[in-house]
Amino acid sequence: MTTRRDILDRLTAAAEPLYGAAEARQIARMVLSARTGATLTQMVVEPDAAAEIADLERIEREIAAARPVQYVLGEAEFCGLTFEVGEGVLIPRPETEELVRRIADMRPASLLDIGTGSGCIAVSAARLLPGAEVWAVDISAEALAFARRNAVRSGAEVRFVQADALRMPDLGRRFEAVVSNPPYIPLSERESMRRNVTEYEPATALFVPDDDPLLFYRAIARQAHRLLAPGGLLWFEVHETFADEVAAMLRREGFADVEIYADINDKPRMACGRMK
Secondary structure, three states: OOEHHHHHHHHHHHHHHHHOHHHHHHHHHHHHHHHHOOOHHHHHHOOOOEOOOOOHHHHHHHHHOOOOHHHHHOEEEEOOEEEEOOOOOOOOOHHHHHHHHHHHHOOOOEEEEEOOOOOHHHHHHHHHOOOOEEEEEEOOHHHHHHHHHHHHHHOOOOEEEEOEOOEOOOOOOOEEEEEEOOOOEEHHHHHHOOHHHHOOOOHHHOEEOOOOOOHHHHHHHHHHHHHEEEEEEEEEEOOHHHHHHHHHHHHHOOEEEEEEEEOOOOOEEEEEEEEO
16 A cells, blocks of 8 residues: 555655755645645645555656756646646746735736736736736747636636847837846856756756846837836836846836835845836
8 A cells, every 4th residue: 555655655765866854745745635635734634545646656756857856747827726837938036025025015907917927927917906908928828828728727817928028019008017027147147056946947048148237128118118007006026136137227227216115035026117
């Protein structure tokens, strides 16, 4: 008989060389919960209860090969919702939830998400802002396919458009809020990042040239003058190293009341400016 403990030990062993013991155990628990429905309490209180995962060997192999557990399972949790994910989109991160909730607290009646990926920002915002008009754009047809499925899965009303964040088309309307979590990691940092990111997640959604780390921020800020309504807010997730540079750029581009916000780890990870 295979038990919960057996499964957790096998998956932990597969993940530990890349992630370390503590994170490997978290990954093992994530898989066990997703595949069997066992809660953390049940895993702790009844570790020797019978459990079975039909594709356990495949999951072990893929985790050992550094494939992200979210891709292995085909889903990721974000803002209390479950999103379908795969190699065509970035895995939603917990810190981005803070950005979504800050925006939702402002209660915009309309919102545009630039570079939507899995749709996690747009879909979550649509669920948190009943009645708001939410649009989302991405250059990738594959990403938009994920995002559309996630909108349907979550019962969210979102209008999707395929477009390049660097050359946004005229959408024929203005929004009370524009948000983007654009590529912002300098290419030189790639060598120091884990294989589960660099070998599987889409590089075009992660990296920017070392000599122009604000490439997407600047382009979106300039285009926001025709995308935002007067008094509308432009929100960014930012690289902590470049937070002050993003703030200075927003001021140069004519935005008022520019603020940088720290995340739960006290790192400067969000920027906001108001259209005059």
